[in-house]
Amino acid sequence: MTLPDDQQLAEFRDYLLRYALYRLRDEAAAEEAVQDTLLAALQAKSGFGAQSSVKTWLTGILKHKIIDAQRKLCREPLQIDERVDSDGDVSDFDGLFDKTGHWGSDGPRTWANPDASLEQQDFWRMYEKCNERLTKRTALVFAMRESLGYEIEEICQNLEITATNCSVLLYRARMSLRLCLEKNWFGERS
Amino acid sequence: MMNCKEATRMVSEGLDRDLALGEKLRLQLHLFICDYCRNFSKQGNFLRRAAQSANKRKSD
Numbered sequence A: 001m002t003l004p005d006d007q008q009l010a011e012f013r014d015y016l017l018r019y020a021l022y023r024l025r026d027e028a029a030a031e032e033a034v035q036d037t038l039l040a041a042l043q044a045k046s047g048f049g050a051q052s053s054v055k056t057w058l059t060g061i062l063k064h065k066i067i068d069a070q071r072k073l074c075r076e077p078l079q080i081d082e083r084v085d086s087d088g089d090v091s092d093f094d095g096l097f098d099k100t101g102h103w104g105s106d107g108p109r110t111w112a113n114p115d116a117s118l119e120q121q122d123f124w125r126m127y128e129k130c131n132e133r134l135t136k137r138t139a140l141v142f143a144m145r146e147s148l149g150y151e152i153e154e155i156c157q158n159l160e161i162t163a164t165n166c167s168v169l170l171y172r173a174r175m176s177l178r179l180c181l182e183k184n185w186f187g188e189r190s
Numbered sequence B: 001m002m003n004c005k006e007a008t009r010m011v012s013e014g015l016d017r018d019l020a021l022g023e024k025l026r027l028q029l030h031l032f033i034c035d036y037c038r039n040f041s042k043q044g045n046f047l048r049r050a051a052q053s054a055n056k057r058k059s060d
C-alpha cells in the first residue's frame, strides 16, 4: 500500500476542508468530518495507491461524513432565537411591515445591476459576512438549497425537519441576506 | 388581497416548490401593483445566482 507523502496529504486535507466547510458552514464540524475521512481512508484495506483518483475517492467518503455531521448540527440544542422555527413563526421580521402587513417606508429597493457585483472580491467578503450572521441551521439549510440545489424533500429527510420548518428557515435566510446586502452593499450603489 | 408579508412568503416558497395556480395568480396580482415585493422577488433570484456562483468559486 502506497501512502501519500506529507505534501500530498496536506493538499488533500485543504481541499476536503474547503469542501466540508462550504457544506457545513461550521469550522469545528468541518474539521471533524475531514479528520474522520482521512482516518477512514488510512484504515481502508484497498489503500490510497489502489485508487484511480484519490481525490474522488476521499470526497466520496467525506460526503457520508458530511451527512452525519449535518444531522448532528441540526440536533444541537436550539438557541433562543431559533425556537420559534417549529411553529412556522417569522415574527422576527414584523418590524419591517406596518399593521396591515405591507412594507413600511423601508421596503426592498432596486439593486442596480447586481450581477456585476459577482465579479468583485469586496462583494464576496460582504456576502460571507452576511452569511455569518445567520444562525447555523439557517445557513446550513440555505446552502443545501441554493448552493447545492437539494430539493426541499431531500433537505427534510437529511436533516429530519418538517417542510414547514424548512421553508421558514429559507424565508429567514433570504430575508436576512437581502437586508444585510442592501444595507451594507447595494445601499451605497443605488 | 394578499399583503406584502404574505406575498414575500409566497415568493420565497415559489423558489422552493411549484405554486398552485391560485397562489400564482394571487401573487402575480400583488407583484403587479407592488414595487417593493417585485424588488424582493428579484433579490431572491439574485441570491440564488450568488449562492450558485459562490459554490463554483469554492470548488475551483
Ligand SMILES: [Zn+2]
Pocket: A103, B003, B004, B005, B007, B030, B034, B036, B037, B038
Ligand atoms: Zn407587496
